[in-house]
Amino acid sequence: MSTSTSTSGAKSTTRTERRSHTCNQLRASDVGQTVKLGGWVYRKRDQKHQVFIDLRDHYGVTQLVFDADRPEQLEAARAVRPESVVFVSGEVVAREAKNPKMATGEVELKVTAIEVDSPCEDLSKLLPVAIPKGSNDRDNEQRRMEYRFLDLRRERMHRNIVARDQIIRFMRAHMAEEGFLEVQTPILTNSSPEGARDYLVPSRLHPGQFYALPQAPQQWKQLLMASGFDRYFQIAPCFRDEDARADRSPGEFYQLDMEMAFVGQEDVFGVIERMYKRLVDEVEIPGMKKKTLLEFPFPRIRYWDAIDRFGCDKPDLRFGLELEDVSDALRGTEFALFAEALAGGGHVKALKIPGGAAEGKGYVRKLEKWVKGLGYGGLPHLILKGGAADGSLKKALSEAESQKVFAQLGCVDDDLVVFGCGDRLSAAQVLGDVRNQVAEERGLCDPDVLGFSFLVDYPFYERDEENDKIEFSHNPFSMPQGGMTALEGDPLDVLAYQYDICCNGIELSSGAIRNHRPDIMYRAFEIVGYSKEQVDREFGHMINAFRYGCPPHGGMAPGVERTIMIFLNEPNIREVVAFPKNQHCQDLLVNCPSPVSDAQLEELHLTINLPPTEQTGSA
Numbered sequence: 001m002s003t004s005t006s007t008s009g010a011k012s013t014t015r016t017e018r019r020s021h022t023c024n025q026l027r028a029s030d031v032g033q034t035v036k037l038g039g040w041v042y043r044k045r046d047q048k049h050q051v052f053i054d055l056r057d058h059y060g061v062t063q064l065v066f067d068a069d070r071p072e073q074l075e076a077a078r079a080v081r082p083e084s085v086v087f088v089s090g091e092v093v094a095r096e097a098k099n100p101k102m103a104t105g106e107v108e109l110k111v112t113a114i115e116v117d118s119p120c121e122d123l124s125k126l127l128p129v130a131i132p133k134g135s136n137d138r139d140n141e142q143r144r145m146e147y148r149f150l151d152l153r154r155e156r157m158h159r160n161i162v163a164r165d166q167i168i169r170f171m172r173a174h175m176a177e178e179g180f181l182e183v184q185t186p187i188l189t190n191s192s193p194e195g196a197r198d199y200l201v202p203s204r205l206h207p208g209q210f211y212a213l214p215q216a217p218q219q220w221k222q223l224l225m226a227s228g229f230d231r232y233f234q235i236a237p238c239f240r241d242e243d244a245r246a247d248r249s250p251g252e253f254y255q256l257d258m259e260m261a262f263v264g265q266e267d268v269f270g271v272i273e274r275m276y277k278r279l280v281d282e283v284e285i286p287g288m289k290k291k292t293l294l295e296f297p298f299p300r301i302r303y304w305d306a307i308d309r310f311g312c313d314k315p316d317l318r319f320g321l322e323l324e325d326v327s328d329a330l331r332g333t334e335f336a337l338f339a340e341a342l343a344g345g346g347h348v349k350a351l352k353i354p355g356g357a358a359e360g361k362g363y364v365r366k367l368e369k370w371v372k373g374l375g376y377g378g379l380p381h382l383i384l385k386g387g388a389a390d391g392s393l394k395k396a397l398s399e400a401e402s403q404k405v406f407a408q409l410g411c412v413d414d415d416l417v418v419f420g421c422g423d424r425l426s427a428a429q430v431l432g433d434v435r436n437q438v439a440e441e442r443g444l445c446d447p448d449v450l451g452f453s454f455l456v457d458y459p460f461y462e463r464d465e466e467n468d469k470i471e472f473s474h475n476p477f478s479m480p481q482g483g484m485t486a487l488e489g490d491p492l493d494v495l496a497y498q499y500d501i502c503c504n505g506i507e508l509s510s511g512a513i514r515n516h517r518p519d520i521m522y523r524a525f526e527i528v529g530y531s532k533e534q535v536d537r538e539f540g541h542m543i544n545a546f547r548y549g550c551p552p553h554g555g556m557a558p559g560v561e562r563t564i565m566i567f568l569n570e571p572n573i574r575e576v577v578a579f580p581k582n583q584h585c586q587d588l589l590v591n592c593p594s595p596v597s598d599a600q601l602e603e604l605h606l607t608i609n610l611p612p613t614e615q616t617g618s619a
Contacts, residue, residue, distance in 0.1 A: 014059070018087055024060025026092055028106045036089045037062060037109060038117075040153065041082050042131075051077040055088065055109075058158075063095065063108040064088060076114050083131060083153070085118035123150070141574075145588040148579055160576050163285050164564050168235055170283055171256050171560070174275045180231040180258060185220035187213060187237070197241035199251075207605040213239035216557060218477075219542060221259040222514055225553040226545040233258040235560060241585075247506055247562055249573045250585040255509070256563075259555035265497055265513050268554050269454055272501060272509075273298055276452060279567070291567065294318060294451035298501075302457040307425055308349075311432015313458075316505035317451035319444035321435045323428055326350045326419075329404035335396040337380070341421040348421045351431040352409040353438055356416025357383040357390075364391070364416065370437065376430045382406075382417045393419070436505060447569045450503055457481075458498040461491040461527065470528055474498050477542075478512035479552075480524060487523045501558060503566055511556025518546050 014022050019038040026035065039057035051066040051074060066077040080086060090111040099105030123131075131153050144151040151157055172182070191198045191212040198212040214220075217236050224232045236257040244250040260268060273296075280291045294317055306313050309322045327347050330338050338348050356363065368379040382402055383391040389402035397405075409417060420430040439445055460480050462473040470491050478496040480486045486494045497513035515521050521543065525535050536543060564576040574580040581587055601607065 022059040023055050023057040023062040024103050026062055026104050026107050026109070028094065030092045031094050031107060033092045034089065035092060035109065036087065037064075038085070038087045041080055041084050041086060041120075044077070044080075044082060046078060050074075052108075053077055053080075055086070060103055062104045063099075063102075064090070064111050065093075065108050066111050066114075070112065073111055073114050076116065077111070080114075080116055081120045081122065083120040083123060083150070084116055085120075087115045087117055089113045141582065142588065145580070145582050148589045152578065157575070159285070159287065160564070160568055160570065161578050163568055164560075164576055164578075166283060166285075167279065167564055167567065168560060170279060171275065172235065174278060175233045175256070175258065175271075178231070178271050178274075180233040181229060182234055183224060183229070183232050184234055185214070185217040185224075185236070189214050189220070192219060199239045199241055202604045202606055204604055215240050216255070217257050221257060221555065222477075222516075222542065222553065223545055225259055225261045225514075226516075226548070226550040230261050231258075232260075232555075236557070244581075244583040244585065246572045247565065249561060249577060249580060250583065251581045253573075254560040255557040256560060257555070257557040259553055261551040261553045263513075263552065263554055265456070265499055265511075265554060268511060268513075268556060269298075269300075269499075269501075272556060272558060273452075273454075276450075276503075279563075280450060283567070285567065288568070289448045291448055291450050294449050298452040298454055300454045300456050303455055303459065304424070304457075306455055307428050307432075311349075311351075311420075311428040311430070311435055312505075313455050313500065314502040314505055314507040315453060316436060316439065316445065317453060318446055318449050318504060319439045321351065321353070321439060321444075323349050323351050323431050323435070324409055326405050326408055329408055330397070330401055333397060333401055335393070338419075338421055341427070346421060346423050347427040348419060349427045349431055350405060350409060351418050351420075351435055352411060353416040353418065353434075354412075355414050356438075357385065358414040367418070367434065367437070371430060371434065374430075374433060376433075379430070379434070380419045382419075384411045384413055384415050384417075386413065391416075445504065447504075450566065452501065452503045455500040455502060457495045459492065460494040460496040460498070460524075463492060472528055475510065475512050476524065476528075477515050477521075479515045479517075479554075480520070483517070484520050484523060487520070487527065491527050497554065499556070501556065506562055506566065508562050508566075509556045509558040511554065513552065513554035516546050516550040516552055518543050521546070 018036065020036045023037060023039050037055055039055040042054040042056035042061060044054075045052040049068045053064040053066070054061050055064050064077075066074045068074055088109065088111045090109045090113070092107050093110050095106060095108045131150065152161065175182070188201060188211040191200070191210070192215065196215055198215065201211040201213065203209045203211060214236075216238050217234070221232050234257050236255055237252060238255055239252050242248070242250060258271065260271070277293065277296055280293055284290065299317070301315065303313055306315050308325065309315070311323055325347055326349065327342060330348050331342055333339055333342075341348060364381060371379045380393050380396075381391045382389055382393050382397070382405065384406050389397070389399055389406075393402070405417060409415075411417065418431065418434055420427045459473045460478065461470050463469070464471050474496065475498055478498040481495040481497055498510070499512065500510050501508045515524060522532055522535055526532075561573045561576050565573055568576060570576055574582075579587065579589060586593070
């Protein structure tokens, strides 16, 4: 199955009463034909005795030529504004100056008739930049959101939405070929503890009660496995009331939701791994360099190995700069910060930035300022200069201690070493952020290389130090490795069949082999303080389904928008969504959220109680 986002050679179904061809169909073989086109005025060039217009539609661009031998049409071409919709007819002729960059670049249409069907108002003061290719169309996001219907006419944005369609169609085809059944699960459902705030929908028929929009179809797909279906998927809409990030769309998003019965985690990995491999191999996006995989099969990386090596659980594998644990080299140090961490069973970790000192002291100060801006306390550092230690820790550490660190990291002159300390996670996190920042500054992240990995062996529980309480680390419905036996030991030693798939520093999906055994589920929740009655009250429908025979099952749900972002080299998820919300979860095009009438509120038996700082009234 080969898929391309190209829309050249549009099917004959595009032939209509108003147009005989699209703006991407005409070729040299069509010279001499009389044809009809319709589209938007894209570019216009007035050359005194001739006017040239590039006419654009969904499929492509055709050059129109208006000659002085038809003065009425010539003046109409001069008067028409860019982005007006026009219909034209005329004869296909060969271009004198051919344009190899255009699919229709060997021909042009000599116009004999033009109809301005829908004139466009003056856009010169409306848009921050012009629509034609080459404009910096990431400018002024608020204006772009307000006029999204114009923003989507840009070549890059139009390509992104076309590519989105092709990638989603590819996903569907792949899942069907893997034997999955597409099932739609409810949109109006019950509130569930997925980790973010629910969007609630009041019920008119049941006053005072609410539906919730699904954060994910998690419970429904597990119920399908209990119902005897073997492989389920859907391109699922999900709704979470959470803040925006560059890789997270506020409010709503889509995921390739899938679940499999009678499987272990490697079975789940195989389906998704094969899909992304084929996506790289078979999907071509016009105007974009083809992607390559860094490694296949995708590496499986244990959670704590990822933390120790990369400082995070969504590692970017396209470059080195791995962390080192230098605790042993510094054990017995008199430097209070490190000594205190080590005495409490913590760690001291280091990151070597090759040649970092050669960029001057200003570079180190800038890096430390950046780190503090993220909320960290600072960035202790050493520099190897002329074979001796320099930097902020020059006096805090003995020369012998510094040399041990340099030797362990394989440092040479002008290498910069930065440190983190604390518990195993805290010591690594700051260096993980520095690692990614240095790689971005140095251009080490090739956007055309995709470094996928599966993160495995997540801890099932963690300790909340503030309350000295055991809590679930991630998904409470994952199966603990070792089953019931594992839950009889130290909870902090229990690993879960919980996993993520990551690519280039972005988490694409979490997933798990699910806990389908009521006895194990009761015990897992008991460890964090839930009674059997509480579990039955909150998850009774799941427990009830599992009591009647449920196979082991598992799945995951790669983010559709995040996948498309990576394939299109887009820095923000809003660039691959047709009508996105802004960072405040507002749709500036249709002005929502917005107040509703008192009559609507009364019908739903609702009253509005706004905070004192807000205006009173309907909302």
